[in-house]
Amino acid sequence: MTGPTRPAEAVITGAGLAVAGYAGIADLLGPVPADRDGDPLAGLSRRLGRHKDRATRLALLAGGRALADAGRPADDTPVDTGPEAFDRPGGRTGVVASSNYGNLDTVCGTVDAIDAHTYTGASPMLLPSTASNVVASWIAITYGMRGANLTLCNGATSGLDAVHWACHLVRAGRVDSVLVAGVEPGNDAVTGLAGAPAFDGAAAIVVESARVAAGRGAPVRARVGRYARRADLRDAVAAVAPGPVDLWCEPEDGAAEPPVPARHRLEVGAQLGRRSGALGVLQVAAAVAWFGRHPRSRALATCGRGGEASADAAAALVLAAPEDRS
Amino acid sequence: MPGGIAGRGALASTGRTAEDMFAALCAGRSGVDTPRAFDLTRYRTRHAFEIDDRPPGGGDVPMRATGWLLDAIGAALADAELAPDLGDVPVLIGTTLRELRSAELAWRQHTDFDTDRLHFGHALRERFGATTTYTVTNACAASLYVLGLGLDLIESGAAETVVVAGVDTISESTFGLLDRCYPAPPEALRPFDRHRQGMLQGEGAAAVVLRGTGDARHGLLRAVAVNCDAYHPSAPDVAGIAAAIREGQSRAGAKPSDVDLVFLHGTGTELNDQAEALAMAEVFGDTPPLATAIKCMTGHTAGASGLHSLIAGTDCIRTGAVPAITTLQRPMDEAAGLRLVRDTVSGADIDLVQVHSFGFGGLNAVALLERGR
Structure with a gap:
């Protein structure tokens, strides 16, 4: 097939x-x-x-x-x-x-x-x-x-x-x-x-x-790069190896340190309550808006923390502006 | 390229292992009983296919679904001779109700429940060290639907091993709403019978380990088609079911006449059985294969039901036995042309099995399973 x-x-x-x-x-x-x-x-x-x-x-x-x-x-x-x-x-x-x-x-x-x-x-x-x-x-x-x-x-x-x-x-x-x-x-x-x-x-x-x-002649708003779900934030980000990014979307409740060098960090909807299952999609929508203003840039979306053995996991997704060719 | 079914595990009201379940199905033993979890003064329905593992003294306890899921996956890993240490092996869980029964108990009786455990990721991490886990709530088509995603990962080379599982318990909100919606409470689950009254709920879990074709001791998974009717939130659509069957056969490179046995979804509801029988007639015409439906004995095990049928299908291929639709007395008119199994078959030569699993929201999944070579 x-x-x-x-x-x-x-x-x-x-x-x-x-x-x-x-x-x-x-x-x-x-x-x-x-x-x-x-x-x-x-x-x-x-x-x-x-x-x-x-x-x-x-x-x-x-x-x-x-x-x-x-x-x-x-x-x-x-x-x-x-x-x-x-x-x-x-x-x-x-x-x-x-x-x-x-x-x-x-x-x-x-x-x-x-x-x-x-x-x-x-x-x-x-x-x-x-x-x-x-x-x-x-x-x-x-x-x-x-x-x-x-x-x-x-x-x-x-x-x-x-x-x-x-x-x-x-x-x-x-x-x-x-x-x-x-x-x-x-x-x-x-x-x-x-x-x-x-x-x-x-x-x-x-x-x-x-x-x-x-x-159909539709403009591309963002390209989707690598994704990983791993034991904790560090592992997930290492697995997608984004290099330095222009925008880092933080997981719920923030994170102390950026997992990679990031020019700008954003807690999408931070004061709106627990975004939970909506957060990842909010982050990608925010990245689309960011690319509209910042052509040739890259973003890293992150959700969850993982960490200790009883925690679940963390996920990371790399996104790039349509003009970005790096 | 097909995938190999390298290991399997299953449990339900009819048995606590895949082997016991198939023996019960062939012997015609049903798991039906009086519901134990709910205050029956609130309901008309007096039948359910529960797993009898609550502590003595009555009442219900949280996290039963999670326990069964871990048991089924543990059995499937052992069967595949894999260590119970999964790391980033993808684990795909199909379920209708996840741990919503535990949420009901927390809401009504204030039992301890962390809503982070509505999904199964924490428990899978604790038991198997699994981190690439997905709880997919695709209603009663869920486990067969995610089996299709698992096969994609094997075919593309994205994973060498994928664990696919399904699980469901009976929630009080679904038990009560089904009671509210049926004209009369069903006395039995009678797939394709003229006097079918509706579906009765069952509990259970099932899991398979999917690998390459070199690890196919339980058969080759040739293809899984998935689609959505986009027609009605609860009623099925003949067109959507027929399209899923045709796509499944096309992906498998099979003709309708190649199929030896169909595991029908067969819920015993007025509308499902009618739509499914019409879709069967549309695809198979005048020469249908043998067809059976096991929910008459297991109840509707919801998110687990697709894999329950698939695992029974691996046993049919191996043994040549096919369980009967034990509650079928007078087939409905639309099913007159189908070869519904009325008495347990033995000695059948079965090489290609087609498995149906449909769910609320018009979700359809159809899998094609072949004898391993």
């Missing part, structure tokens, strides 16, 4: 956000906006939001913005159905979502309702949200994406892991493009179980085969 061709190159062609007070991805490079009282879901149509949990709504909104940014404005009514649809572009588009706390609200709300009113108290509309893949599922349905569909619930590194698996799907030739969404909802179930403060928002990017992006 697969010939001796080189694997497809994965590039990023768009990014979008759904975070209160943030007008666009460029805001990720500056201080937290002064006015964050608005509803991050204000831009979502009532029809799109119907019967969906908060994480799904946030991800649909950020995803729609990323698609528009990539020059693929999505008609939110998929009309491309039937057996042949799997051979058309929607059949070659995948989805990868990342969230650690996404459906805790549904799970906790349902067991409360059962305790109070027996099984008759549970809302049948919530059944799909009991499974943690509900976000990726609704993105696929809403935007007509019939390719591989993955949900990473992988702890601190989850967002960068999601970007990695999206690139894998493109490089393996399983799909031509992937919408990646990282989302965490802020609600009582999340703060009750994981503690405060919870982040409430989503970031999304479009990962695409370089050949397919060139074929």
